Amino acid sequence: MRVLIVEDEERLARNIEEGVARVAGFAVDVAHDGEDGLHLAMSNEYDAIILDLMLPQLSGKALLASLRSAGRRTPVLVLTAVEDKKSTIELLNAGADDFLSKPFDLGELLARLKALIRRAQGHATARLVTADLELDMNTRTVKRNGAVIDVTPMQYRVLEYLMARTAVVSKTELLEHLYDYNWEKFSNVLEVFISGLRRKIDREGLPKLIHTVRGHGYVIRAPER
Numbered sequence: 001m002r003v004l005i006v007e008d009e010e011r012l013a014r015n016i017e018e019g020v021a022r023v024a025g026f027a028v029d030v031a032h033d034g035e036d037g038l039h040l041a042m043s044n045e046y047d048a049i050i051l052d053l054m055l056p057q058l059s060g061k062a063l064l065a066s067l068r069s070a071g072r073r074t075p076v077l078v079l080t081a082v083e084d085k086k087s088t089i090e091l092l093n094a095g096a097d098d099f100l101s102k103p104f105d106l107g108e109l110l111a112r113l114k115a116l117i118r119r120a121q122g123h124a125t126a127r128l129v130t131a132d133l134e135l136d137m138n139t140r141t142v143k144r145n146g147a148v149i150d151v152t153p154m155q156y157r158v159l160e161y162l163m164a165r166t167a168v169v170s171k172t173e174l175l176e177h178l179y180d181y182n183w184e185k186f187s188n189v190l191e192v193f194i195s196g197l198r199r200k201i202d203r204e205g206l207p208k209l210i211h212t213v214r215g216h217g218y219v220i221r222a223p224e225r
Helices: 010-022 034-043 060-069 085-093 106-120 153-165 171-178 183-201
Strands: 002-006 027-031 048-052 076-080 098-101 127-130 133-136 141-144 147-149 210-213 217-220
Touching (some): 048 106, 085 098, 127 153, 153 183
Parallel strands (some): 076 098
């Protein structure tokens, strides 16, 4: 998953970035003003945006309005120092998906962020299932036929994205959501991760779940009955 953080307090932005990248395992881009944030949000496909309201150049509220008026439905978690009911209603009406008042606990931010992404992808719980393959987004564990599969952090991220989408995912889309804006430099290693997952998940004697759709990308699907 790939997240954009728009926060002008550099120390806070760095702390959030480290938490989202280290704990959640997401790729992260950071902007420190509203104009840069809007440019990144409009130029890239993010799974979620963490947005501060008080920003230089362009306010968070104006950024959110521009994003929604352009038809972008990316989930947005707003960080705000205002807690009154009227301001909360205004934020939600402006297109925010959730809000968190400063100061906040990083654990709560991560929990809300993951919940936003799950809802946007149509998943009510943190458990993804395809046939006998299970992935728990909370514990970051993978099982097939009840047996735990040891995957690397990057293999987990590839698998999580493919299972969350349930449709054919192009190589470019997968790379964009696994890495930050420097994703092009990693384009040659994606096949390595897919190959490693196949050895662990589609091992001998089990039905094949990871498929390559020639000219289009990859998909995880249950075997036909």
